[in-house]
Amino acid sequence: MNLIPPDGDSELAQYHVPDLEQLPNAPTPPFELRYYPSTETSSDASGTIRQFSVTFATTKAVRVTSIQVKIPVPETTIGLRCRTDVGTARYARELNAVLWSLPGCTDEQPLAPAAWILHVQLRLECETLPQPDRRPMLARFKLEDYCASGIELSGVRILERSNYKSELWYHKCTNVEVEARL
């Protein structure tokens, strides 16, 4: 790609791959979002108690940041307790969902596969179990210094007649949206 660049911001190219499997040597997604329902339920006077766990993990050494996970819960939920070591989780009643936020990798951490877990205990208003919720879990996060397409910059050269010294800066990142079907 040779060009005389316009001053300021410009867009050089766009690409759209409808199915990444079609690309030769396309990397597999380096993350996993899992849901572990508990089969044990208990009841008391105020309602039925149900538990489940959600894990978010990276399978490769990638720098994942700004993780936001939305976990659907039944509409009949009257109370909810969350337990996680990292990040914060809160019950958004208007969305009927638990919103779990994780900071991800920090700059000081060495890059390595990592996993985070969230335990949720629900209190449902009726004794009978509701129909299973089929809404998917959603996750949004950012992978720094990573391209899902495998694209890499292999060289840049700047030619100018006065031969001034120039600095080249390079950044790549992938914003990921995951839909995990229950």
Next chain:
Amino acid sequence: MSRLSSLPPLAAASMQCTACDGSTGHAPVAAFLKEARYAVEVLDVWCAIDVHWTFTITIDGPSELEFSCSLSPNASLVGIEMVAADGYTVRGVVERTAQAAEHFDDAVAAGHTAALVQLDPTAERLKFSVSRVTAPTDVTIVLHLACELSRSVQLHRPATADDGAAIESVRVMLPGSPLASGDAATHPAFPEWLSVNVHSAHSIVRVALDAKSAEGWRESQPATVLEAGTQATAAWERSADVRRHLTPALVIETAPTSPISSLLGTSRGWNAIDCDSEQQAQHLCLVLHRPYLDVTSTSPLYTELVFLVDLSGSMMGTNLDAARAALLACLETLRTFAGRNVLWNLVVFGSKHKRLFTTSRSVDDLEALETGEQYARSMTASMGGTVLLPPLTEICMAPVGEHSRQIFIITDGQVENEHEIIRFVRQQSAVRIFAYGIGNGVSSTLVRALGRQGVGSDSALLPSSLLAHSANGSELQSLVRNQLLEAMTPALLRLSISFTDAGHDETLACDDITPSPLTPLYAGSCSVVYARVAKGTIATSPSAKVRGYDAQRGEWVEFAVPISHRVPTTAHQLGRLVGTLAAARRIRQLEELAFEDGSQLAGEEIERLGVRYQLATSRTSFVAIEERVQQAATGALELVRAGMPVARPPQPPPSARAPVCLTSAVNWRVESLRYKRNEYFLDIAELQSVIMLARDASLVCHSLKGSIKAKCMLSGMPEVRIHFNEPLQHLFRVGYARYVARTLTYTRQKYARLTWVSRYRTQLSSGSPFQSLGYWSDEPDSTRWR
């Protein structure tokens, strides 16, 4: 921030011919083709072409000229020169492509005038970059090309019994004009000259310009028609008054002296000195020839023809109409072979394939022919994708009996497993393949390789416009008929050649016999074989003994070809022609091998041959650098030249100015920009959408959108060259990626978020193209769930 976006910044990368000003910024720059000269020298089936293109650049200060031209697939670039107006000449040398590009960049950065010529073998184009021309001046680019003359199927004339001898026509294709077709109409007119010198072992009947391209040309020196063994000359010119820019094609017709009844009567041998003086070697070359098929004969042919037609979805429209017309013309022609033991079948393919008949039918079966014609009229492009290997395997593996099998492939698409197909076809020694590519989306590499790798002698890339145009005309029918006649002709198979010297019974030891393995010798076609022997081993006149199996007669045929002709070393350009073309043929074979297996060894051999014989290949390029010396007193760079000072050429009137795409006036940037720190930022941002199952994290599907953005804070008028790795190039090849080249209109608020994050700033190790690393990016939006 200045916003200048009237012309896309990437236009410079995609133009056919541009000259960009390195000094004046928005001032209009002009580069014109002032004149073109072509000198053609033909020797038997080889041809040396000299092309002189003179450009006028009418600006002050250094500038850059970029253009490209088409190159016929059997031609090789064997030399370039860059000549200034005062006659100062810089000769190009061949280096490995990466090395040549590096030397070119370094020379440009150091302020030298330099030229780089790269070959794009897939697109069959030569790309030229001439940098830092100290304009205003004229620059002449001289190309030296060598090629084997290709026969054209339209020009075949099957001899009849009345003729007694066949007229053989060859067409000399000159390299295409550097003007893009869109520019030609608005480009100022320029004169052209063409001179031809033909050395032939035969009588030359006619030397003329091709009728389609002869408009506007005047014969300045009438063509001489001479007897065998001498030479013919002719010259034409086109004045600047005539506004047309089609490059002409030459047609040369020779009459073989032998009657048609004489088998292999016109084969001849040539002896040429290798250009490589260190090795002290000589090239022996055989031009093997068989006369055309006698169509009046009624002898059985023992041939099976299989038509393999692509009916994938992409064939819909003109491509399918063209394929249908070709198929109907084939079936019509087949009727003339009744009673001559010819079988045929039709196989259509897409994602799957199906045969029209379970076993091949005889052409005597008129009902089967009518069924085939009916099917051809009603067939639709509804078979999905293009999967070529399974039907090809099925056809080749079916028992053939005593017949020789010929396959006609008509396709318009690209297949994924090109390498596997080519490897499979190469193993099929008994099958002859004719491959036709229709339309613009066809894989030219595959079609050509099918024709060459199989024992088939022909392949053609046919634009759908041509086929659609002639779908109902006689041109397509004659093309198909001629190809069918060729397919019917009995061939000499399993050829072997040994060289002997007169007076010695021993066989001459020779290496590098090209092509390897030898292709069968079909009637009506020439087959050129090169061999290399050590110098001094040939005492007197050598000869070659050719042995082959005649499938029609069922017997081995052996004949001798005297190597009695010597390549005239005194003639301009011809001395090294044969040796260079032998190397070019070898390189072409190696390129197919490297394409097929990605063989590293083949790549290295291509580089070795390219550098040794000074040939532009897929891995070697020409670079010409005009060195300057530094003056000790002033420190200024000055050209080392002798001769008269260059006069400024007259400015053309405004109406005759070259179009913007030719002049490349940079109006999206001003040169007066100045930055304290010159920085260039590149950002690859992707959005990946993934659907997975929560119970086991198994992947359902994932898609991707991406964008490459840049932020330029550079002074002056810089040129940026960016290289990405294979995945992005693959995306461009398959059409998933596109250049957008637009200036972003960020609001101030948006721009404020593009902040520089200094903590990521780290120095890379030396040798990296990046001096430092860092990023700017949008801060993540406050997430709002829907």
